[in-house]
Amino acid sequence: MNRLKKLDAYPKINDDFYSRTLSGGLITLASSILMLILFFSELRLYLHPVTESQLRVDTSRGEKLRINFDVTFPALACSIISLDSMDISGEQHLDVRHDIAKRRLDSYGNVIETRKDGIGHTKIENPLQKHGGRLEHNETYCGSCYGAESSDDECCNSCKEVREAYRKKGWAMTDPEIIDQCKREGFVQRVKEEEGEGCNIFGFLEINKVAGSFHFVPGKTFRQSGFHLQDLLVLQGDTYNISHKVNRLTFGDHFPGVVNPLDGVQWTQETLNGMYQYFIKVVPTEYTGVKGHVIQSNQFSVTEHFEKTEAGRTQSVPGVFFFYDLSPIKVIFTEQHVEFLHFLTNVCAIVGGVFTVSGIIDSVVYHGQRAIKKKMEIGKFG
Numbered sequence: 086m087n088r089l090k091k092l093d094a095y096p097k098i099n100d101d102f103y104s105r106t107l108s109g110g111l112i113t114l115a116s117s118i119l120m121l122i123l124f125f126s127e128l129r130l131y132l133h134p135v136t137e138s139q140l141r142v143d144t145s146r147g148e149k150l151r152i153n154f155d156v157t158f159p160a161l162a163c164s165i166i167s168l169d170s171m172d173i174s175g176e177q178h179l180d181v182r183h184d185i186a187k188r189r190l191d192s193y194g195n196v197i198e199t200r201k202d203g204i205g206h207t208k209i210e211n212p213l214q215k216h217g218g219r220l221e222h223n224e225t226y227c228g229s230c231y232g233a234e235s236s237d238d239e240c241c242n243s244c245k246e247v248r249e250a251y252r253k254k255g256w257a258m259t260d261p262e263i264i265d266q267c268k269r270e271g272f273v274q275r276v277k278e279e280e281g282e283g284c285n286i287f288g289f290l291e292i293n294k295v296a297g298s299f300h301f302v303p304g305k306t307f308r309q310s311g312f313h314l315q316d317l318l319v320l321q322g323d324t325y326n327i328s329h330k331v332n333r334l335t336f337g338d339h340f341p342g343v344v345n346p347l348d349g350v351q352w353t354q355e356t357l358n359g360m361y362q363y364f365i366k367v368v369p370t371e372y373t374g375v376k377g378h379v380i381q382s383n384q385f386s387v388t389e390h391f392e393k394t395e396a397g398r399t400q401s402v403p404g405v406f407f408f409y410d411l412s413p414i415k416v417i418f419t420e421q422h423v424e425f426l427h428f429l430t431n432v433c434a435i436v437g438g439v440f441t442v443s444g445i446i447d448s449v450v451y452h453g454q455r456a457i458k459k460k461m462e463i464g465k466f467g
Contacts, residue, residue, distance in 0.1 A: 106451060106454075108447065108450045108451065108454065109447050109450075109451065112443050112446055112447045112450070113443070113447075115443075116439050116440065116442075116443035119439055120435060120436060120439050120440075123435045123439070124432060124435060124436075127428065127431050127432060127435065128428075130423060130428075131422070131423045131425075131428040134375045134420045134421060134422050135420070135421065135422075135423060136342065136418050136419065136420050137418070137419050137421065138416060138417065138418050138419075139416075139417040139419070140414055140415070140416060140417075141414070141415050141417060142413060142414065142415065143369045143411075143412070143413055143414065143415035145294070145369070145415075147294075148294040149291050149292065149293065149294060150291070150292055150293065150294040150336060150337070150367075150383070151289055151290070151291050151336070151337055151338075152289060152290045152291075152292070152299065152334075152335075152336055153288075153289045153333065153334070153335045153336075154286075154287060154288065154289065154290075154331075154333065154334050155285070155286075155287035155331075155332040155333040155334075156285070156286055156287070156301060156329055156330070156331055156332065156334075156405070157190070157194075157283065157284070157285045157286075157329060157330045157332060158283055158284050158285075158286070158301070158327070158328070158329050159190065159192075159194065159283040159328055159329075159330075160283060160325075160326035160327075160328055161283065161284055161303055161325065161326065161327065162189075162279035162280060162281075162282045162283075162284060163187040163188070163189050163279060163282070163284035163286070164275050164279050165279075165303045165304060166187070166284055166286060166301055166302070166303060167179075167180045167181075167301070167302055167303075167304065168180070168181045168185060168286065168290075168299065168300070168301055169181065169299065169300055169302065170290055170292055170297065170298070170299035170300075171297055171298060171299075172292060172293050172295045172296065172297030172298075173295055173296050173297060174293055174295050176292070176293060178290075178292075179252065180248075180252075181290065184288045184289055184290070184291075185286060185287065185288030185289075186199060186286070186287060186288055187199070187284055187285065187286050188284065188285040188286075188287075189279065189282055189283075189284060190282060190283035190284060190285055191282060191283070192281065192282070192283070194283065196285075197282065226240075226242060227240035227242070228240055228241045228242045228243075228246075228247075228265065228266055229241060229265070230246070230247055230250040231247060231250075231251075231263075231264060233247070233250035233251050233253070233254045233256060234250065235250070235253065241266065242266065243266050244261070244264060244266045244267035246266070247264050247266055247267065285332075286301065287332075287333075294411065295411065296409065296410045296411055297408075297409065298406060298407060298408040298409065299406075299407050300404050300405060300406040300407065301329075301404055301405045302402055302403065302404030302405075303325045303327075303403060303404065324357045324358055325358060325403045326354050327354055327359065327361055327403055327404060327405055328352060328353045328354045329351070329352060329361070329405055330349075330350070330351040330352075331347045331348065331349070331350045331351075332348070332349065333345070333348050334347045334348065334407075335383075336365075336367050336382070336383035336384075336385055336409070337370075337381065337382030337383040338380055338381070338382045339382070340370070340372040340380045340382050340418075341372070341374075341420075342418070343370075343382070343384060344384070345385075346385070346386065346387050347363070347387055352389075352391075356393050358393070358394040358403045359391055359392060359393045359394050359403060360391070360392045360394055360402065360403060360404060360405075360406055361389070361390075361391050361404075361405045361406070362389065362390045362391070362392065362406045362407075362408065363387050363388075363389055363405075363406065363407045363408065364387065364388045364389075364390065364408050364410075365385050365386070365387045365407060365408065365409040365410070366385060366386050366387075366409075366410055366412060367383050367384075367385045367409050367410065367411050367412065368383060368384045368385060368386075368412045368414065368415075368416055369381075369383055369411065369412065369414075369415040369416070370382050370383055370384050370415070370416045370417075370418065371415065371416070371417045371418070372418045372420070373417075373418065373419045373420060374420050375420045375421060375422060384416065385409070
């Protein structure tokens with residue numbers, strides 16, 4: 086037993102030898118309050134998950150990139166806005182119509198009509214046949230492609246099919262009034278009726294995960310001699326107001342803490358025609374929740390540039406263009422709770438650290454007061 090007593094690292098002092106002071110009480114009160122504040126701060130960190138981040142090289146291959154968008158054009162009608170996408174692999178999607186919808190807006194921004202993109206069904210009311218006559222009873226309809234047929238037996242039974250045939254030939258449809266299918270479907274009339282309206286276009290694109298671009302342009306895009314050109318420019322003059330507001334733009338699914346820098350961004354055009362360009366750097370991101378749920382998504386940064394288009398330049402196409410490139414570095418966020426042993430270690434460090442520092446401060450104050458008191462008693466102070 087005596088040997089165990091000798092191992093006691095905390096020798097006890099008789100109460101008669103304790104000297105309690107006012108400064109010691111104040112230091113004890115302040116250190117206790119500090120301990121409580123630090124303890125509850127550490128407890129909050131323990132109860133709430135923390136997110137750790139890492140950077141790794143992105144080794145994924147053959148994946149798809151989903152682009153969610155919601156853009157409003159207050160001065161462009163829905164009937165003339167088309168969406169195109171292309172990437173560096175050579176894959177192109179011109180006049181995209183699937184997975185998107187359009188809302189017609191009046192001059193005050195109120196919704197007039199919401200519809201899936203497209204012109205509508207062909208009206209079969211005495212349509213013009215390919216051979217030149219009108220459709221007779223019990224006769225199969227085969228509309229003319231107006232010189233854009235790729236074979237003798239090809240038929241164009243709708244305005245869309247005629248425009249597509251023209252696009253494949255690299256021709257522009259400058260006057261839809263002479264196209265029987267477009268007249269019957271009321272395409273020209275619809276464009277004229279919607280003049281002065283705005284449009285809200287929203288949906289998503291699912292494309293190859295490589296660098297590329299997508300853009301919103303008035304008219305329908307086609308390629309000729311390596312350039313992107315547009316038809317239907319004759320319908321509403323040769324000037325377009327591409328003022329727009331990006332309500333939402335994301336590259337992938339939402340995850341906690343993500344910031345999309347273009348959400349809510351608005352731009353108003355002051356010149357006649359122009360190309361508004363967004364240059365986007367997409368950063369692949371993986372987010373793992375505290376329950377182990379993994380979200381594969383992306384973050385992005387962006388810069389903007391406006392280029393005024395000039396008449397006669399085939400490369401100057403009015404519209405809003407989004408050019409994106411992919412970063413080779415992947416950001417990995419992992420959400421997790423602090424381990425209990427780590428929490429306990431920090432609590433002990435708080436208690437021990439504050440107790441030790443307050444003891445040092447109390448000792449300095451106590452011995453300083455005693456030294457001053459002695460000097461005052463012998464008359465040497467001051």
